[in-house]
Amino acid sequence: MPDRVVAIVDAVTNVPGMPHKDKITRRAADPGAALVKISDNAHNSRPDRAGQLETTQRERLSREVPGRPRPAGGRRRDDISAIIRIVNPALLHAPDHGTPAQRPMP
Numbered sequence: 001m002p003d004r005v006v007a008i009v010d011a012v013t014n015v016p017g018m019p020h021k022d023k024i025t026r027r028a029a030d031p032g033a034a035l036v037k038i039s040d041n042a043h044n045s046r047p048d049r050a051g052q053l054e055t056t057q058r059e060r061l062s063r064e065v066p067g068r069p070r071p072a073g074g075r076r077r078d079d080i081s082a083i084i085r086i087v088n089p090a091l092l093h094a095p096d097h098g099t100p101a102q103r104p105m106p
Contacts, residue, residue: 008032012040035079042087 011026011033018026027033043049050058084091 012037039083039087042084046088
């Protein structure tokens with residue numbers, strides 16, 4: 001595996017006991033890892049995917065996965081929009097609940 005792929009996989013891999021804020025910081029520090037995590041979140045929020053999860057896991061993810069992922073740092077909006085269009089286009093039309101994580105991307 002190329003070193004770049006290994007670095008991205010390492011950045012998005014869950015580390016037991018790591019505080020959530022540290023996980024976010026770690027993923028956001030790498031543009032490739034951030035895009036992979038946005039794709040993962042979009043996939044996890046698909047109704048067909050969520051319907052297969054245990055209730056406790058589905059409830060946890062519904063709190064963690066925003067209705068509309070927003071770009072962080074230097075992430076390109078076009079990359080994020082392309083990911084969402086492919087993985088879960090319904091997120092592009094999700095209602096705006098007014099929270100920063102759910103506001104539409106300009």
